[in-house]
């Protein structure tokens with residue numbers, strides 16, 4: 332059992348595995364406000380990594396409609412039920428993590444989904460909207476009608492529950508980039524990792540009888556490219572790059588800027604205690620109580636910062652750089668009306684205007700002797 336510092340909880344915690352932070356950590360930011368649930372990311376991931384036998388049900392990337400959508404069924408309801416009412420004192424978590432609340436003799440407070448829990452990944456899609464139109468159980472909703480989309484992948488956690496739970500040490504966290512991988516030669520299919528992961532992002536292959544999970548597209552990351560789910564995203568809601576250690580903040584790094592400087596992106600269910608490395612800009616229209624439960628005590632500041640983005644050229648510029656290049660952007664700058672992203676050597680990768688220029692064409696095109704319907 333190691334005593335480790337979890338910066339998302341603002342305190343030390345017990346972690347049942349000897350672990351130290353990687354030399355550097357890959358991390359993501361997803362802007363939930365821009366996701367349209369087109370599932371392009373889901374299909375891109377599926378066709379790249381999980382088209383084999385026994386992988387039919389697997390979605391290493393999925394997008395669910397909150398509050399009713401889950402993959403697998405009820406994953407976060409189970410988590411919240413196990414951890415109890417969330418308790419924060421300012422930025423410090425006062426409740427117990429999945430490690431600290433583990434039953435006697437176990438390393439993690441987890442649960443194993445049943446096969447049918449994985450069978451319907453998009454149950455609850457756009458549920459409140461449909462319910463309103465049909466006039467069905469709307470009276471019984473305990474809150475205003477709303478929904479939002481939550482795109483999910485493995486969080487490549489700093490303190491992974493899957494790693495801690497594996498009795499054969501078949502799951503490991505790479506020191507060079509923090510990616511969490513299953514060594515399939517060592518795995519014996521005990522599924523302790525599946526039960527332990529609070530986000531349910533390890534999946535069991537019934538054909539090969541080993542566990543599998545998101546690999547963060549590590550062959551791309553090793554070559555300096557962002558993962559498939561990021562580069563194919565239609566809504567340009569995603570960015571992947573490296574986050575600094577808690578005591579080393581570099582405002583030129585995109586993830587540091589969003590997570591630690593502007594604090595507009597927050598970890599998902601930080602109370603689980605795994606220090607997840609996918610950060611979310613919360614959906615600004617969702618009920619605040621729901622968001623506090625989901626993203627912790629930074630929600631109010633994050634929503635306010637996001638709503639003020641038009642007065643914050645640096646944040647606006649960085650958001651415009653989302654989805655603008657397939658390469659990993661290690662740093663960025665905003666000068667005047669132009670935002671620029673740079674690679675690890677400081678070479679320019681891409682530059683974009685803060686505001687899309689507008690061109691107005693003549694209603695009548697002399698060259699083609701035609702009237703134009705769309706002139707902007």
Ligand code: SF4
Pocket residue numbers: 365366367368369370371372373394482563564565566567568
């Ligand atoms: S591709 Fe992007 S916009 Fe479409 S569902 Fe995935 S995260 Fe959302």
Ligand code: SF4
Pocket residue numbers: 484485486487488491492493494511527528529530531532533544605
């Ligand atoms: S999200 Fe789950 S599978 Fe991924 S590293 Fe964290 S505990 Fe492991």
